[in-house]
Amino acid sequence: MNTELTSNSKPASKLDRCRRVLISVLLLSVSAWPSDRADHFQPTLTRDFSSLAAELVNVAWADEETLAVAADDCSVVLLTAETSRVLLPGHGECSTNGVAISEREQLVGVAGTNSAFLSSIKQDSFRQQLKGTSLALAFPDNGSLSLVKPAEVAVLRRTGHHGYAIRRSVRVPHLRASTIDSTGTQAVAIDVNGALHSWDLADAIRESCTVPGAGFTHRLVIDQGEVYFSIRENGVSRVFLIDSHCKRSLLAELAGEEVSSIATSTELLAISSRLGTLRIIDRRTGNPAHECKVGLSAAALAFSPSGKKLALVLSDNRVEIWTVEKK
Numbered sequence: 001m002n003t004e005l006t007s008n009s010k011p012a013s014k015l016d017r018c019r020r021v022l023i024s025v026l027l028l029s030v031s032a033w034p035s036d037r038a039d040h041f042q043p044t045l046t047r048d049f050s051s052l053a054a055e056l057v058n059v060a061w062a063d064e065e066t067l068a069v070a071a072d073d074c075s076v077v078l079l080t081a082e083t084s085r086v087l088l089p090g091h092g093e094c095s096t097n098g099v100a101i102s103e104r105e106q107l108v109g110v111a112g113t114n115s116a117f118l119s120s121i122k123q124d125s126f127r128q129q130l131k132g133t134s135l136a137l138a139f140p141d142n143g144s145l146s147l148v149k150p151a152e153v154a155v156l157r158r159t160g161h162h163g164y165a166i167r168r169s170v171r172v173p174h175l176r177a178s179t180i181d182s183t184g185t186q187a188v189a190i191d192v193n194g195a196l197h198s199w200d201l202a203d204a205i206r207e208s209c210t211v212p213g214a215g216f217t218h219r220l221v222i223d224q225g226e227v228y229f230s231i232r233e234n235g236v237s238r239v240f241l242i243d244s245h246c247k248r249s250l251l252a253e254l255a256g257e258e259v260s261s262i263a264t265s266t267e268l269l270a271i272s273s274r275l276g277t278l279r280i281i282d283r284r285t286g287n288p289a290h291e292c293k294v295g296l297s298a299a300a301l302a303f304s305p306s307g308k309k310l311a312l313v314l315s316d317n318r319v320e321i322w323t324v325e326k327k
Contacts, residue, residue, distance in 0.1 A: 138184030265307030
């Protein structure tokens, strides 16, 4: 009920006015802060794969509705809101380093410690094994395949129905961490000495610089030319952004926590910890956007192409898809 002040009402004291201002500021802060209510951030789909003998460790989107989820035996499950099916069977001792899926080529690939494996998403028989340890892979839109090996970054071309063959490659020894962006056009690696190496795979251009602390890199992501990496020292995990001048900026600091996974969308950066905390940061401003307790460590994170969904692969072999838009 609205209450009107009459001429008989006593003027508000200075203390009362201060209280009103403080309450207004607090209410404004609460309404402006991105809460984790249902209209902001919630799981919209959960799939339980606890019956699998292998542990789910990686995830990638083909489109807004299709996921490829890889296990630590290099098997791959294709997942949509309605169905799920095993696309690649397990390959025994084959620790998975990454997974990628191409809607254009209708292919899924998994990078493993023994080989990289490719398989058609369709119900045909195309499969290829690229022997040797692979650390990361991605499918550019031009039909090629980008592949990172322990001391080599390679670009492969499709050779008809016979699979992929290396078109060109560059050598880089003593890698500590490496990855390829989701478009397959940029690769980045950090060696044991803290030197950052980046490649424009379309033109085979390589640039190098030294980044303080990068020799301790734990997680590494590149997207739209921006490099994010996490390090852990003295019980504290820190996530940095590396700019084009090789200067690093601190984005997040997790005392007593270890970063389990990092993912990017056009506007956001997602960071999960092994204690089950999920943090979302605005890439443009560096400001926190969301923070919530998932309850379990996320082995892998991936934003959908629109950035409106976030897939989480949890340590109990559940896959969850969360909305990250205000409805």
